[in-house]
Amino acid sequence: MIITTLMIPICLYIIYLLFIITSSSPSSYSIYHSLFTSTSLITNSNSTISHHLYTLTRRPHVAGTQANADAASYVFSTFTSYSLPSRITSYHVSLTYPISRSLTLTHPQSDPPTSITFDLNQKIYSGDPYANEVLPTFHAYAKSGTAVGKVVYVNYGRVEDYDTLKQMGVNVSGTVVLVRYGEIFRGDIVRNAHLAGAVGVVVYTDKKDYGGCGSKNKGYPDDRWMPSSGVQVGTLYSGAGDPTTPGWASISSSNADCERLSDDEVEQSGDVPLIPSLPISWADGDFILRSIGGQVANADWQGCPDSSVYRVGPGPGFLNLTYTGSQVINAIQNVIAVIEGAIEPDRFVILGNHRDAWTFGAVDPNSGTAALLEVARRFGKLKRKGWRPRRTIILCNWDAEEYGLIGSTEWVEENREMLASRAVAYLNVDCGVSGPGFHASATPQLDELLKQATQQVRDPDNISQTIYESWITSSESPLIGRLGGGGSDYAPFVQHIGIPSVDILFGGGYPVYHSMYDDFVWMKKFGDPMFHRHVAAASIWGLVALQLADKEFLPFNYLSYANELQES
Template sequence: MLHANKSASLHLLTGTALSHGVAPGERLSSLETDIEERTPLQSAVIHLKNRHNLLIKTCNAAFILLASLLIGLSIAFLTRFILLWPGSELQHKFDEYHALFQVLGSNQTISDHLAVLTREPHVAGTPENFATAEYVLSTFQKYKLSAYYTDYNVLVSYPLDRKLSLTQPNGSVLNLSLKEEALAEDSYTQSKEVIPAFHAYAPSGNISADVVYVNYGREEDFKKLKELGVDVNGTIVIARYGKLYRGDIVDNAAKAGALAAILYSDPQDYAENGTHGYYPQSKWLPSSGIQRGTTFQGVGDPLTPGWPSTSYAERLDSTSSEAHLPKIPSLPISSSDARPILVALNGSIAPPEWHGGLDVPTYRVGRGAGRLHFSYTANLTRVPIRNVYAAIKGFEEPDRYVLLGNHRDAWTFGAVDPSSGTAALLELSHRLSKLVDHGWRPRRTILLCSWDAEEFGLVGSTEWVEQNLDLLSARAVAYINVDCAVAGLGFFAAATPQLDDLLQKITKKVQDPDSPHKTIYDSWLASGGGSFPLIGRFYDHSSDYTAFVQHVGVPAIDFYFGADYPVYHSLYDNYNWMKKFGDPCFQRHVAGTSTVWGLLALELADNLLLPFSYVTYSTELQAYVKTVEEQLLAAKAPHDVTVAPLNFALSKFQSAAVKISQEAEDLKHLVSNKRTINDQLLLAERAFLDVDGLRRKPWFKHLVYGPLRNHSGPLSFPGILDALADAVAPGSPQNWAVIQHEIWRVSRVIIRAALVLQGELN
C-alpha cells in the first residue's frame, strides 16, 4: 500500500459559504392561527393549508440548497481544471518547483550518506545489511516522508571453505592464496569482516583435473578450442572476466563438459596492462583484486520462480531444474593467482587476440602440464531480506506510480556498486521533501525504492514486482533505475524508446559536472560522435529494471556516470577509492545523478500529459525489422521466411504513433480525455509482452527487449534472433519454421501495441 507523504494536501480551491433560511420579514403561517376563533372544520382546512405551504417552502429551500451546492461544485471543478491547464498558474508553479529542485543539492550530504553506507561490508542477508536498511528507513522518516518496508525469505549462498592448489610441471605443489591484499594506505582493506571471494550459488565440489584456458569463455571461444583440437571435457577451465556475464561463462563451460571453472581479472581488462600503476596510487585493480558475483542464470529467488517469496509461499527444491542454479562449481581468483596457472600450461599457443596483460612467457590453451586441485564448500541457505520504500502521494492521480529504484546490498563496501546510487537516492529524497515543505505535491505518486539482494540475482526487486504484478501492470507509469550511480567520467544511459526524448530534454537542462560550459547532453552527444546521443536498450538482465521492463512491460530508464570501473565487486570498491578517483568532490553525484534522476521523476509525475513519444519507438522498431531482414539474407534463409508480417505490423504501429502524438499535441490546450490518452501511453509498452515469454526463458515476456544467448549480435527481438542463431549453428537442423513463427509472434505484439495507442476496439 502507498502512504501519503504528509497529512497536509495542496490547496487549489477557495470556497464561499452559502446560507439558506427564511427570508427577512417572512412569517410562518402557523403563527396566524390564533387571530380569531374558528370552527373545527375551518381550523382543519387552515391546518392543511399551512402544512401545504410549509411543505412548499421546505422543498423550495432544499432546491435552493441543492442548486447552490451544484453551482459551487461546478465552479470548484471548473476552477480546478482551469488551474491544471499547462499554461495556468499551477503549471507555472510546477515549473518553479522543478527549477527550485535543481538548486537544492548538497555535495556534503551525499558524501556523508556514502560514508555511513560504506562503513562496513554489507552482503545481503547479514546484520550489516539490515543496518543499512534501517539507515535508509530512518533517513526517509527524518525527511518526513511516508516510509515502510517489506521482507522476503529467499535462497542465497555463502562460502564455508575454499582451497585451490596447483601441481606444477616439476611436481611441486603451490597453494594459491585466494586473498586480496590489505593496504597500509587504506584502512577499509584491513577489515576482517569482508566476505571471502566466491561465486553466489556455485555448488560445492572437490575436483582434481587438467586445466584449459578458454579466453573469455564465450561460445565462440569454445568453438575455437574445438577447431584447435583441444578437448575441454573433464577439465577445469580458466577464463578471464570482461566480455560476458560470469554465469554464462560457467554455463558455457558446463555445456562443454568442464568439471569446474576458475575466473580471473586480467590486467589487460582491469589495469591497462599495469602501465598506469594500481590502487591506491591509481584507480586500477591491484594484482590481488578479485571480482565476486553471482552465477545464477535466472532472476529473483531461485525457489519461487514467478511468484513472491513471502513467508507462506510455495518453494521448489533447490535441486529442481526450474531453480536454474549453476551445474558446476566455480571460483573467482586474482590475476596474481592466475599467473602461475597460465605459466604451467602446455598445448598450442593461444590465438593473438586471446593474449592478455599477465607477465607470462606466452598464453597457451593447455591442457596440462599443470594440474589444479579445487575444493569448495558452499552454505546454501534461506535468509530474510528487506526492501525499503518512501512514498509521496499524488494529489490528482494517486493511483499512478512513478518509481525510482536502487539496490542497497554490496559484495564488500560497495562505494560505487551500489552505495553511490543509494546516497543519491537519499539526497534526492531530501530535495523532494524540501519541495513538499514549500507546498509542492506531485500530480502522480512518486515511490522511492531501496532494493535488497540485487547482487544475488535481482532478488529484492523481482520478488516485489511479482507480488504487486497486477497493480503495477495497471498503474505503473515508469521506472527509473540507478545502480552504480557514479564510477567516473562520462554519462551513459539506456531507455525504452518512448522515453528517449524526455531523457534528452532533461540532460539539456543540467550542467555537466566536469565541463562548466556544457550541459550533460552536450558532452554525452560529443562522446558518441553522432547527431544523437547513444542510448542503450534493455537486452540483458543486469540490474533492477529487468522485472519492470521484461516481465511487466513498464517503460524504464537506467543511467550512470563512468563506464566499467576496474575495482568492481572487489575489496577496493570503498569510500577511499570513490573519494580519490570516482568523484572526489561529489559533484557527479549531485549535479549528474541526483538532479537528472529527480527531474526525470518530476516530469513524469507532474506533467498533465505523460511525456512519451511512440513516434521515436516506431523509428527504433523500423531499424530492428531492417536488421532482421539483413540477418536473414546473410543466413541465406529460404524465400518463404519473410519479414512481411513485421512490416505490416510496423505500418499499423507507425500510424497509431503519429495519431496519438497529434492527439497529445491538441490536448495541450484542453483538459478533456487526458486520463484516457495517458492510459493509452502508459499501457502500450505492456502490449509488447507475450504470455508464453521467450522460448527458453518464459519468465521474460517482452518480445522486443530481452536476454539473448549471444550478446555479440543485434540486441532486439531476442526470440527471432535466437531462433536464427539455432538455425545457422554448425550441425544443427535448420528449422526455418521456428524463425517464421517467432516473426509472427513479434508482429502480433506490435499490432497489439498499435491498438492500445489507437484507444479503440477493433
C-alpha cells in the first residue's frame, strides 16, 4: 500500500489516540508491576545472581561439550525450582573444534636467520583450577590447511585498508596477512583477506584496542585489561543457524539424521572461510610486527605510543601457519520455561539469552543468564501470590549462539509458522553486564516501553536518579539503537519472522572479550563487584515483559516507527 504525505499525519493521530486509550486501560498489571520491583521481592537478588553466575562460569562450557550440557541442567533445575514448567529441546548441529595448530615466524634476513614457533597459549593465573579445560585457541569453522608466505600488516582488515595498501603499492597476493581485531566481524576479516589474494590470516589483539595503553596497565588479573597473552577466539561463520541445514531445523530421529548440505555445498554458500586462519595474542602479534619492514603504516594504523613503529611489509618476516579442525554433529540443548497466559495463552512474550561460552563466559553470556534466572525467580514468586499473565511468557536459554546463533535459529526454524502468527515480542539479553552505563536497541514500536521501564528502576551507579535520567544525559543520539546485523539471538526473530524485539545491556565492549579471562573473578573485581547492575538489568527486562504480557491492549507505540519512515 502506498502511503501519501497527506495520509501520514492522519495515521499518526489515530495511532496516538489509540495509544492514549489503551495505555490508560486498568488491569491487574499495575499491582504486579509494583510488586515486581518491590524491595520484598528483590531482597537477596545480588547474592542469588552472584551464586548463579559463579555456578554457571565454574568451568569452560563450549557448545556441544558435557560441561555445557551440565550448565543446561542447572538452568533447567533452577527454572523448575521456581515452579515454572520447563523442558530441554535438543538439536543435532554441525560444530567445529581444534585438533592442532601451529605458527612459525622466520626472519631470513637476520644474521644468522632466526625462526620462532609460538606456543599459542594463554597464561594461566593462580587460583583457576579449571583453566586446563579451556580449548586451544581457534576460529570456529576455520579452514583446515597450511599457509606460507611473507607477512603483511593490514590494520583491521577492512576493504578500505586493502585499498590503502594498494595505493601504497603493496601487493598482498600470496602473503599471510596480520590483522588486528576490531571494527569488523572476524569472518569478514578472513573473507576480505581471501578476496585480496592472501593465503592465510593471523588475527591478533592489539594492546591499543584491548590492553589499555600505558606502562601502568599490567593486564588481568591486576586490572581489567586483556593481558599480553590473551587471545580473542570466536566464529568465522557469517550465517545464522546450523550451516548444514539452512532454512530448516536440525532435528534428528532415533533412526536417521536430518537432510544436510555437504561440505562442498556449505563452502559454496559463502558463509564459511576458504583460507586458514588463527587468532593470537598481543605479545605474539607484537613480535611478528617487529619482523615487518617496508613502508611505515599510516598514523591511524599505529598502536600505543610506547609501541614499536608499525610497518606494512611485505616481509621480510615469513609466516608458516597450519590449522587442523574437526567438524562433527553434536547435540545442543535449549532450555525453555513457560508461564501460560490466563486470557490469551496463544500469544507469546519471549525472553531469551544464550548459555554457551567460548571459555568461562562471565560477561558473555552468563551475566545475561544470571539475570534471566533472576527474572524467573521473581515471576515464580508472583505466581505464588496468585498472578498469571494475560499472555503466555516463554523464557528461553539458547545454546550454540557463539557458533552462529544456532540454538535460537533452529528453534525459530522449527516453529516458524506458530511464532510468526503468535509471538508478540522477543526480548534479548546477551552480554548483560560488563560495566556501567545502560544501552538498548529495539524495533521502533518498543521504544516507549523501554523508556517507561527505565524510569521505574534506580541507576545502580547513581541511586539519586533513575536509569532513564542517567541514560538520556550520557547517551549519544539516537538514544535507542536499531537491531541490524546478526550480533545476537534477536536476529532470527527480527530478520526471519519479523517479530518486534529488544536487546539491552549494561556496559558494552570490554577488553577480555572471548578470552579465558572473561571469568567470575573479572566480573567480581571489575564488571559488577556488588552485582547491582545485574539486578537492574533483570528489573528492566522483567518490567518490559510484564507490560507486554499483562496489558489488555498491546502497548506498542508506532509514532517513532512512522516518524522514521517519514524521515527515510
